[in-house]
Amino acid sequence: xxxxxxxxSPAQPKARRRREIAIAAIVVxxxxxxxxxxxxxxxxxxxxxxxxxxxxxxxxxHNGKPGAARVLYQQFTRTDLSDIxxxxxxxxxxxxxxxxxxxxxxxxxxxxAPLVQQAAIDTVLAIVPEAQRSVLIGPLxxxxxxxxxxxxxxxxxxxxxxxxxxxxxxxQDAAAQYESTLASQPPSGQSQLELARLFVNRSDTxxxxxxxxxxxxxxxxxxxxxxxQVQLLxxxxxxxxxxxxxxxxxxxxxxxxxxxxxxxxxxxxHQQNEYALLALxxxxxxxxxxxxxxxxxxxALHDLQQLEPAQRQLEDILQRxxxxxxxxxLLINYWKQAGQLQKVQVLLAELEQLNPDDPALQQGL
Numbered sequence: 001x002x003x004x005x006x007x008x009s010p011a012q013p014k015a016r017r018r019r020e021i022a023i024a025a026i027v028v029x030x031x032x033x034x035x036x037x038x039x040x041x042x043x044x045x046x047x048x049x050x051x052x053x054x055x056x057x058x059x060x061x062h063n064g065k066p067g068a069a070r071v072l073y074q075q076f077t078r079t080d081l082s083d084i085x086x087x088x089x090x091x092x093x094x095x096x097x098x099x100x101x102x103x104x105x106x107x108x109x110x111x112x113a114p115l116v117q118q119a120a121i122d123t124v125l126a127i128v129p130e131a132q133r134s135v136l137i138g139p140l141x142x143x144x145x146x147x148x149x150x151x152x153x154x155x156x157x158x159x160x161x162x163x164x165x166x167x168x169x170x171x172q173d174a175a176a177q178y179e180s181t182l183a184s185q186p187p188s189g190q191s192q193l194e195l196a197r198l199f200v201n202r203s204d205t206x207x208x209x210x211x212x213x214x215x216x217x218x219x220x221x222x223x224x225x226x227x228x229q230v231q232l233l234x235x236x237x238x239x240x241x242x243x244x245x246x247x248x249x250x251x252x253x254x255x256x257x258x259x260x261x262x263x264x265x266x267x268x269x270h271q272q273n274e275y276a277l278l279a280l281x282x283x284x285x286x287x288x289x290x291x292x293x294x295x296x297x298x299x300a301l302h303d304l305q306q307l308e309p310a311q312r313q314l315e316d317i318l319q320r321x322x323x324x325x326x327x328x329x330l331l332i333n334y335w336k337q338a339g340q341l342q343k344v345q346v347l348l349a350e351l352e353q354l355n356p357d358d359p360a361l362q363q364g365l
Contacts, residue, residue, distance in 0.1 A: 054078075054085055061092040064322030069096040069355035076104050087119035094126035095325040098357035101127065109136055114145045121155050131163050138167030141174040150178045154194075157201050175201070189219035196228055200235075208232055223253060227262050239270070257287035265296065273304055284313075291317045295327060307338055325351075329360055 192215035199208035233242035264279035298313035
């Protein structure tokens with residue numbers, strides 16, 4: 001057969017078509033692969049694996065079980081949590097401080113969800129030193145939500161100008177807005193109490209006293225307003241009137257644990273420590289579950305060199321609230337002072353199981 005006849009063979013067009021189809025298929029596959037690769041580059045990262053349910057993590061953190069911090073932090077990576085559930089987690093976060101906790105707080109303070117932001121503010125007050133709070137909370141003084149702005153005002157109002165720092169001006173502006181809003185509302189015991197606090201902050205004690213008088217006129221049994229009067233009189237150097245006001249409140253509400261605790265703290269402030277113990281112990285007796293009262297009693301006992309009773313109060317707190325970090329840290333310090341190093345090691349080991357990144361451990365408590 002001649003070369004010409006071979007070149008004109010019908011098999012050759014078929015071969016060319018097969019090659020063309022193969023090349024086209026390779027191109028299509030290459031384009032598909034490139035598309036998938038580009039999509040993978042731009043796709044969001046896979047959601048972290050969460051090994052515990054919300055209820056399990058909350059229970060573990062609340063009851064101070066080993067690994068509590070880890071499972072608590074893990075919950076914050078979820079994207080399906082409602083605002084109220086996230087706020088519940090933030091309430092538990094106050095017992096588990098760390099660099100990771102601060103990142104969580106910073107993110108939730110910026111989250112456009114007022115319930116979450118206000119819960120985050122409360123947690124900042126619990127775990128962040130005063131000198132560092134304005135850095136986190138200060139930006140919220142310009143938040144679009146009025147409730148968040150005013151929560152930020154309340155959180156920063158008692159700080160010194162140095163601690164407020166660059167946010168001093170915005171704080172004054174937001175406080176003025178808060179005052180105007182309160183003044184425009186129908187007066188109530190709570191609104192007048194808040195106004196009094198704003199007036200005290202700007203050293204207008206006369207207006208503060210008037211606001212508290214109105215609060216008690218509207219609500220004669222408003223114990224917080226009565227105690228604010230006691231404190232205001234004391235700050236003005238009117239010690240006798242302050243004591244008389246407190247005595248009148250106690251006569252009217254002898255079974256108020258809040259008033260008994262306030263009496264104890266007032267007596268401590270005026271160096272009447274032994275009498276203060278009686279009032280603080282009475283507050284704990286009236287409200288045994290109030291660990292804040294029990295903590296203050298422990299401190300007062302310790303200051304009077306009653307070391308074992310002070311330690312027992314702190315141990316009682318930890319029995320009721322194993323996650324209570326403040327009580328645990330204070331008890332560790334008290335056991336150290338007493339030379340009970342074995343007990344110190346036990347408490348430190350428990351703290352490490354709860355939260356290995358706790359700053360107290362990092363700093364060599």
